[in-house]
Amino acid sequence: MESRKLYFEQGAGEPLPLVASSERRVRFEEVDVLGMVWHGRYPSYFEDGRIAFGDQYGLTYQRFMQEKTVAPVVQMHFDYKQPLRFDETFTITTALHWTEAARLNYSYKLVNSNDDLVASGYTVQLFTSPDGTMLLFTPEWLKEFYAKWKEGSWQE
Amino acid sequence: MESRKLYFEQGAGEPLPLVASSERRVRFEEVDVLGMVWHGRYPSYFEDGRIAFGDQYGLTYQRFMQEKTVAPVVQMHFDYKQPLRFDETFTITTALHWTEAARLNYSYKLVNSNDDLVASGYTVQLFTSPDGTMLLFTPEWLKEFYAKWKEGSWQE
Amino acid sequence: MESRKLYFEQGAGEPLPLVASSERRVRFEEVDVLGMVWHGRYPSYFEDGRIAFGDQYGLTYQRFMQEKTVAPVVQMHFDYKQPLRFDETFTITTALHWTEAARLNYSYKLVNSNDDLVASGYTVQLFTSPDGTMLLFTPEWLKEFYAKWKEGSWQE
Amino acid sequence: MESRKLYFEQGAGEPLPLVASSERRVRFEEVDVLGMVWHGRYPSYFEDGRIAFGDQYGLTYQRFMQEKTVAPVVQMHFDYKQPLRFDETFTITTALHWTEAARLNYSYKLVNSNDDLVASGYTVQLFTSPDGTMLLFTPEWLKEFYAKWKEGSWQE
Numbered sequence: 001m002e003s004r005k006l007y008f009e010q011g012a013g014e015p016l017p018l019v020a021s022s023e024r025r026v027r028f029e030e031v032d033v034l035g036m037v038w039h040g041r042y043p044s045y046f047e048d049g050r051i052a053f054g055d056q057y058g059l060t061y062q063r064f065m066q067e068k069t070v071a072p073v074v075q076m077h078f079d080y081k082q083p084l085r086f087d088e089t090f091t092i093t094t095a096l097h098w099t100e101a102a103r104l105n106y107s108y109k110l111v112n113s114n115d116d117l118v119a120s121g122y123t124v125q126l127f128t129s130p131d132g133t134m135l136l137f138t139p140e141w142l143k144e145f146y147a148k149w150k151e152g153s154w155q156e
Numbered sequence: 157m158e159s160r161k162l163y164f165e166q167g168a169g170e171p172l173p174l175v176a177s178s179e180r181r182v183r184f185e186e187v188d189v190l191g192m193v194w195h196g197r198y199p200s201y202f203e204d205g206r207i208a209f210g211d212q213y214g215l216t217y218q219r220f221m222q223e224k225t226v227a228p229v230v231q232m233h234f235d236y237k238q239p240l241r242f243d244e245t246f247t248i249t250t251a252l253h254w255t256e257a258a259r260l261n262y263s264y265k266l267v268n269s270n271d272d273l274v275a276s277g278y279t280v281q282l283f284t285s286p287d288g289t290m291l292l293f294t295p296e297w298l299k300e301f302y303a304k305w306k307e308g309s310w311q312e
Numbered sequence: 313m314e315s316r317k318l319y320f321e322q323g324a325g326e327p328l329p330l331v332a333s334s335e336r337r338v339r340f341e342e343v344d345v346l347g348m349v350w351h352g353r354y355p356s357y358f359e360d361g362r363i364a365f366g367d368q369y370g371l372t373y374q375r376f377m378q379e380k381t382v383a384p385v386v387q388m389h390f391d392y393k394q395p396l397r398f399d400e401t402f403t404i405t406t407a408l409h410w411t412e413a414a415r416l417n418y419s420y421k422l423v424n425s426n427d428d429l430v431a432s433g434y435t436v437q438l439f440t441s442p443d444g445t446m447l448l449f450t451p452e453w454l455k456e457f458y459a460k461w462k463e464g465s466w467q468e
Numbered sequence: 469m470e471s472r473k474l475y476f477e478q479g480a481g482e483p484l485p486l487v488a489s490s491e492r493r494v495r496f497e498e499v500d501v502l503g504m505v506w507h508g509r510y511p512s513y514f515e516d517g518r519i520a521f522g523d524q525y526g527l528t529y530q531r532f533m534q535e536k537t538v539a540p541v542v543q544m545h546f547d548y549k550q551p552l553r554f555d556e557t558f559t560i561t562t563a564l565h566w567t568e569a570a571r572l573n574y575s576y577k578l579v580n581s582n583d584d585l586v587a588s589g590y591t592v593q594l595f596t597s598p599d600g601t602m603l604l605f606t607p608e609w610l611k612e613f614y615a616k617w618k619e620g621s622w623q624e
Contacts, residue, residue, distance in 0.1 A: 027359065076236075086501065351511065387545075387547055388507060390545070
């Protein structure tokens with residue numbers, strides 16, 4: 001929670017973040033000459049986290065395509081705390097943070113098998129139609145998602 | 157300059173950033189199903205920028221290896237402004253910002269052939285020895301680099 | 313079996329190939345503008361297959377490092393039969409083929425969830441010491457592995 | 469020529485291959501823990517070769533899209549001769565080989581700055597319409613390209 005707070009404020013009375021968890025194992029091809037995962041591979045780890053989140057909460061790419069909503073990443077940030085090495089298995093915890101604005105605010109935490117924080121970060125996505133026109137308001141189908149969230153339907 | 161200021165403060169009396177410029181052309185494999193470069197490819201563009209910078213100012217990987225200095229990226233940030241499309245040629249402007257701390261502060265600007273800002277961002281690198289021990293002070297050989305910078309030797 | 317035979321001959325009286333199976337799911341970043349996995353991502357799929365094989369039979373990278381044996385890929389081949397699309401899950405079947413020569417002969421088959429052959433191919437690896445010197449004979453520790461294979465110890 | 473002959477036969481009386489040349493420099497992110505380019509990066513090098521070829525002879529992706537011709541890679545092959553290391557500059561020589569069949573037969577040679585052969589290989593592409601229907605005949609616009617080739621219009 002702590003590091004997430006650093007990225008997105010939790011407003012009073014706002015629903016808590018929705019959280020999903022997934023695992024990944026470091027590939028040979030992801031490791032650099034020093035035996036550590038090259039810092040530039042981590043967007044793929046965040047992507048995996050977002051996919052796992054989408055699977056769990058129904059926010060899949062397929063749903064976005066079906067609803068003709070595109071959600072380009074407009075900001076991405078990484079804080080690297082410790083190296084990941086070849087063959088290590090690590091856990092990606094992905095959280096969607098409540099916002100009233102027309103955007104998706106995700107934060108990410110990567111934790112290794114010793115329970116050490118490896119990296120954290122966030123992405124911000126805006127909404128456009130398929131032709132690239134910026135949407136100033138959250139699409140209706142996503143508003144319904146947010147409404148359910150507020151009701152607590154996503155609480156396990 | 158403007159966007160760079162957003163990332164790193166220019167202290168009064170401090171040397172101006174050192175700047176290098178390089179070109180790259182979007183590869184087929186970098187473009188996603190929407191015809192835009194996937195946001196996760198941009199670390200490679202920043203890396204290219206840093207390499208071009210190193211070539212111009214003598215801060216190459218080879219030099220770091222020879223001096224037994226490792227400089228892991230501990231923070232990386234992207235602001236995406238506009239998509240890049242397949243086959244586009246764009247310019248990466250890489251700036252090293254003055255700091256008294258034991259770190260390397262780079263900022264990056266990607267500009268397309270219409271002179272539109274495509275993306276900007278920054279990286280922060282710390283110093284370690286090859287065994288991973290954090291160096292609390294800037295290595296001597298880099299201090300010399302910084303000294304020359306202050307003297308203005310790098311001004312063209 | 314059929315397609316594997318195309319790649320490596322099964323000699324009379326020789327042990328049957330050792331086979332391992334693994335699953336992977338197509339990532340967003342692997343798909344091109346046509347919505348199909350870019351052909352150049354498949355080496356990563358073969359690598360995954362080899363890793364799964366190594367896990368099952370004890371031929372891990374860690375073992376190779378420990379034994380100071382390097383096994384560079386000297387030949388790689390792909391036959392693409394059908395596209396893979398975003399989010400598809402597919403199975404990689406990896407087979408190690410018996411050989412008396414100082415090499416590792418792997419073949420691979422990728423099959424989608426409809427049981428269609430998506431792609432097949434092979435890799436050939438030779439052996440070197442860490443300094444790059446070619447080994448003309450199979451290293452002792454691998455000979456033991458081959459001996460067990462011949463005895464049928466790997467048969468499940 | 470020699471190694472190319474290994475991949476595609478040069479028929480008597482057939483036009484000689486068309487050849488294009490391009491340069492590339494090994495990126496940090498392409499190098500593995502042994503300091504050598506991971507074998508799975510080479511499809512990107514072949515792709516670069518094909519792009520350079522297309523630029524020189526007008527067989528660009530844009531042209532293919534405009535003509536509604538898709539040319540999926542159905543076969544790809546690599547022979548690795550020598551490692552490439554970080555920061556090395558190498559030359560990619562790409563040759564299109566004459567064929568009467570409905571396909572594109574490219575071969576590739578990668579040569580380092582010492583003029584050593586690093587790797588060679590080939591790709592075979594077939595033709596489909598955008599909906600994936602296989603084209604049994606070479607598209608008209610490409611036949612014109614082949615006709616010019618036969619006339620020697622592409623000879624410099």
